[in-house]
Amino acid sequence: MIYREAGDFKTSYREDSQTFPIKLDRRAxxxxxxVAFAVVPFVINDxxxxxxxxxxxxxxxxxxxxxxxxxxxxxxxxGTGGFMAVGAYAAYxxxxxxxxxxxLFHVLIAGAITALVGMAFGLPSLRIKGFYLAVATLAAQFxxxxxxxxxxxxFNYSASGMINAPERTMFGAAITGxxxxxPARYLFCLILTVALAxxxxxxxxxxxxxxxxxxxxxxxxxxxxxxxxxxxxxSAFAVSSFFIGVAGALLFAVYxxxxxxxxxxxxxKSFLILFMIIIGGLGSIFGSFAxxxxxxxxxxxxxxxxxxxxxxxxxxxxxxxxxIVGALIIVFLVFEPHGLAQLWRLAKEKxxxxxxxx
Amino acid sequence: MPEQFLWAMEVMLxxxxxxxxxxLVALGFVLIFKAxxxxxxxxxxxxxxxxMTLVGxxxxxxxxxxxxxxxxxxxxxxxxxxxxxxxxxxxxxxxxVLFAWLVQRFILQHLVNQPDIILFMATIGLAYxxxxxxxxxxxxxxxxxxxxxxxxxxxxxxETTFNLFGYGFFIDNLDIAATIVAALLVVALVLxxxxxxxxxxxxxxxxxxxxxxxxxxxxxxxxxxxxxxxxFVALVAGIMWGAKSGVQFSLSLIALKxxxxxxxxxxxxxxxxxxxxxxxxxxEKLFEFLVxxxxxxxxxxxxxxxxxxxxxxxxxxxxFGEKIIERV
Numbered sequence: 096m097i098y099r100e101a102g103d104f105k106t107s108y109r110e111d112s113q114t115f116p117i118k119l120d121r122r123a124x125x126x127x128x129x130v131a132f133a134v135v136p137f138v139i140n141d142x143x144x145x146x147x148x149x150x151x152x153x154x155x156x157x158x159x160x161x162x163x164x165x166x167x168x169x170x171x172x173x174g175t176g177g178f179m180a181v182g183a184y185a186a187y188x189x190x191x192x193x194x195x196x197x198x199l200f201h202v203l204i205a206g207a208i209t210a211l212v213g214m215a216f217g218l219p220s221l222r223i224k225g226f227y228l229a230v231a232t233l234a235a236q237f238x239x240x241x242x243x244x245x246x247x248x249x250f251n252y253s254a255s256g257m258i259n260a261p262e263r264t265m266f267g268a269a270i271t272g273x274x275x276x277x278p279a280r281y282l283f284c285l286i287l288t289v290a291l292a293x294x295x296x297x298x299x300x301x302x303x304x305x306x307x308x309x310x311x312x313x314x315x316x317x318x319x320x321x322x323x324x325x326x327x328x329x330s331a332f333a334v335s336s337f338f339i340g341v342a343g344a345l346l347f348a349v350y351x352x353x354x355x356x357x358x359x360x361x362x363x364k365s366f367l368i369l370f371m372i373i374i375g376g377l378g379s380i381f382g383s384f385a386x387x388x389x390x391x392x393x394x395x396x397x398x399x400x401x402x403x404x405x406x407x408x409x410x411x412x413x414x415x416x417x418x419i420v421g422a423l424i425i426v427f428l429v430f431e432p433h434g435l436a437q438l439w440r441l442a443k444e445k446x447x448x449x450x451x452x453x
Numbered sequence: 454m455p456e457q458f459l460w461a462m463e464v465m466l467x468x469x470x471x472x473x474x475x476x477l478v479a480l481g482f483v484l485i486f487k488a489x490x491x492x493x494x495x496x497x498x499x500x501x502x503x504x505m506t507l508v509g510x511x512x513x514x515x516x517x518x519x520x521x522x523x524x525x526x527x528x529x530x531x532x533x534x535x536x537x538x539x540x541x542x543x544x545x546x547x548x549x550v551l552f553a554w555l556v557q558r559f560i561l562q563h564l565v566n567q568p569d570i571i572l573f574m575a576t577i578g579l580a581y582x583x584x585x586x587x588x589x590x591x592x593x594x595x596x597x598x599x600x601x602x603x604x605x606x607x608x609x610x611x612e613t614t615f616n617l618f619g620y621g622f623f624i625d626n627l628d629i630a631a632t633i634v635a636a637l638l639v640v641a642l643v644l645x646x647x648x649x650x651x652x653x654x655x656x657x658x659x660x661x662x663x664x665x666x667x668x669x670x671x672x673x674x675x676x677x678x679x680x681x682x683x684x685f686v687a688l689v690a691g692i693m694w695g696a697k698s699g700v701q702f703s704l705s706l707i708a709l710k711x712x713x714x715x716x717x718x719x720x721x722x723x724x725x726x727x728x729x730x731x732x733x734x735x736x737e738k739l740f741e742f743l744v745x746x747x748x749x750x751x752x753x754x755x756x757x758x759x760x761x762x763x764x765x766x767x768x769x770x771x772x773f774g775e776k777i778i779e780r781v
Contacts, residue, residue, distance in 0.1 A: 171570055219762060223769050226492050226573045230712045231765060234758035245749035362709070366577065373574055407523050410593060417585025424578025428571055429563040 098446045114296060117447075131285055136278040144277035145350070151391045152284040153345045158371040158383035159295045160338025165369070166378035167299055168331035169311025170220050174232035176364035177239035178336050179343030180356050181209045184249050186344035187258045190271070191251060198263040198270045202287070202344045209340020210333040212239075217332030221325060224314070236362055243356040257355045260348040271348045280349050287345065291338060296380050298334065307331050308378070339368075370420060374427055376436025385435040393419070459620045464742045465735050470628035472734020473635045474693055478711035479718070479726040480639070481686040486720050487659040488679040489561065492573045495580035497708020499549075499684060502587045504691030504700045506548050508598050509591040511541040516590045538600035542688070549684030550677075557676045584705060593702070598695035602630050631693040638689055639727065642682075651678060713761035719771030728772060733757045 098119045105111040115121045139148065157179060164170050185205035190198070216235040220228050243249050250258050262272030269275040270283045298304055306327040309317035318324050347354050354360070367390060375386020394416055401412040431437055445452075478496060485493045493499075509516065513532040522528055536544070560579065564572055603626035614622040646652035657665040658675045666672060694704055714733050718725025737756040745752045770776055 171573075219766050223765050225570055227716060227765060227769065229570070229573065230716055230758075231762045233709065233712065234755065234762040237755035237758050241751060241755050245751065366581075369574070369577070408519070411519060411523060411589070414585040414589040414593070418582050418589065419585075421578045421580070421582025421585065424581065425560055425575050428567075428575045428578065429560070432567075432571065 098443070098449075100447075128289070131289075132282075136282055139277050139281055141277050144281050146395055147391060148281055149284055149350045151388055152281075152288045153342050153350055154368065154371060154391060155384050155387040156288055156291055156345065157339050157342035157368050158375065158387045159292060159380065160335045160342065161368050162372045162375075162377065162379070162383045163295060163299065163307070163338065164331050164335035166372055166376075166382075167304060167311060168307035168328065168335075169314075170217075170328065170331060171226065171229040172232040172335075173229050173362070173365045173369065174216065174235035174239075175339055175368045176360040176362060177236040178209055178213055178339045179346060179364060180239055180243055180360035181212045181336075182206060182340030182343030183347035183354060183360065184243050184258065184356075185209065185340065186348050187251075187260070188249070190261060190263055190348065194261070194263070197265045198283070198348070199265055201263065202341055202348070205344040206337040206341040209343070210337040213332045213336020213339070214329050217329055217336075220328050220332065233362075236365055240356055240360060243360075255355075257353055258347065259353045263348070271352070273352070275349075284345055284349060287341060291341065292380060292384075295338070295383075299380065303327075303330060311378075370424060372434075373424055374434055376434030377432075379434070379436035381439060382434050382436030385439065389435065390420075456620065459618055459622075461739065461742065463622045463624075464738050466622060466624060467628070468735035468738030469731055470624070470632060470734070471738065472731035473628075473632045474690070474697075474730075475707070475710055475714045475734055476727045476730025477631070477635050477638070477686065477690040477693065478707050479714040479730055480642070480723065481683040481690065482711060482715055483720065483723055483726045484642075484686065485679055485683045488655055489658075489676050490569060490572070491561065491576065492569065492720070493683065494573060494576040494708065495583055496683065496687060496711065497705040498580040498583040498587070499552075499687035500691035500694065500707065501700070501702070501705040502552075502583050502691075503545055503549055503684065503688040504598060504695035504704060505587050505591045505596065507541050507545045507600075507688070507692065508596045508695070508700055510544050511536050511538065511600070514591060519592060520589060542600070542692075545688055546685060549688060550681045553677050553680030553684055556680055557673060561676060562673070580705070580708075584702075595699045595701040596695075598692065598700050600692065600696070602627055602692075602696050604696075625697075627693075627697055631697075634689060634693065638686065639723070642723070645682075651675075655679060710757060713757035716761040716765055716771055719773045722771070722773035725771060725773035733760070736760055 098117065100117050103116075103118050105116075113121075115124055135148070157175065161172065161175055164172055182205045185208040186201050189196075189201040189204055193201070216232065219231050223231055244256065250256055253259075260271040262269050262274055264270060265279075265283060268279040270279055299307070306317070306322045307330075309320070309322050310324060310327045310331075314324055317327070343360065346359070351359060371386035371390045372383060373386070374389055375384070376382025397412055397416050397419070398409075401407045401415065402409055427434055478500065481496045481499070482493060485491055485496075508514075513534040513536065515521070515529050515532060518530050556579065560575060561572075564575055605626055607624050607626050607629060610622055610624050614620065644652075646656055654665070654670045655675055655678065657668070657670055658672060658679075662672065665675075690707070691700075691704065694707055698704075710733075711730075714726060714729040716729075717732060718727070718729025737753045737760075740756050741752050765771070
């Protein structure tokens, strides 16, 4: 009854093309922002930050990145874990080489370096397509992980082969390292997530995004109507890798603090992010967030219900988690290929007509 | 003859043997891809599942023992019998046929006419499901698979080469057995697809779905059959790899190794799968032997992919694949 556009008159083109055309959506969005920025930092504790909020925000960035490449530009990539590793190791090298620079710059430059690496591995996409490309991106995955494992320069010759995030600050507050407080880490990730989501949203509905979608829908036809496949595909790889690199840097520096490359950025991570965007919705910004939230929350919930609630062994719960994720992927692909985002859109359509559907 | 050369020869022979095993997995991919256009990522997990089922049946394990014990508070683990290997293999083959039917009934039938990449992602989901299901059914511990295959170094080759070159080649009996089995399997597959009614129907479906339908071939039946055949191939691959390195999770990763083999050989070609497997097997072993020591070793993890990637840039359809023609 309250969720409708009646009486909400648009008087300019700008107003008409805004992201949230319905007033209630705008209010909900701003309320969410206020809660996220002004309420959550005061009530957050270490458990919530580490178990739910930080992984959600960081994986949301990675899912946004992969969604740009796979959902919008149609280039399936299984190299996400490897590109996240590039972001993490670039951030580590920068953090140790320039200790006085605020952490934000380390993270952003790490993203830019990942963008360059992503473009290099995106070059074959001009020749090969579909799952040939998906398999080709596996080369990036395995090669990059091997590289960071074997070349001691990347982990500063540390004996364990692991990288540890030293303490780095932003505006005087520690963001990384053991002393960093939960609110500071949370806010840092939140600001980056919101900013990147805003960029992603506006890129994908602008001319760049339209070119990506044209390439996705049929690349030869797109080429004929004047979309340059070289720039479209490489820009998709660059932007996507930038997002994924930032996510990798945050995952390492802010969330985990110390990583071993094969464990943190292995092929499983690539699949995790891919599943996020399939379940959330290919080609949807909201879907990236929904998928990330789903994949982060589901293991936590399963553990709470099965292990703590029923007293099952943890390995049983882990097997069930595999089965549920696998089954959900198939169910979504069969019944709702556009994922949670499409369910959300349908719910909104229903809500607009409620309670008089005719 | 210089020693270095002899070592390289030995490495190459071992690479050939490893390549045969890669080709075995790749073969399962090619069969399904040709007949249904599905790129079946779950092939490796199918091999794992088949091997686990084989071991479980042979040792008389109770399926879902851990789950049953947790829910009902019982303590059952084994039925207390041991099956003969051939009976266990036969039963496992039956399980793989059932599995093929379930896949066709609950997944493929609903995804007809979807883009290839959607089907590919569905098989990734299937692989995840199977991984959890196999562990739930038979337990996640590492199992030894023993159906009486020969093991250990082949003494005859060792002696003969020692007498010839003054240096004995180390070649595992198991690898030789795998090569023979793989060769027999390929011959059997070729005979099946050339000389039986079902085999011809299968090739007809691979050529053109619609034309096959119009002459009265049941697509559903053919798909169940193809997935069953791929299940048998997975079973053979699972036995070989399981006997070599134990039945465990890493077995499912051989699927990932088979992917570059396919890219090299072309997705639609059975000879391509075999030649691709041999090239990758020899290539990665030789690269590890010649270049590996200078750049830190463990190059086997990525060499196959990078080789396939570079190769694809110059020849996107692979060595023996059909030429890709695109139209708007």
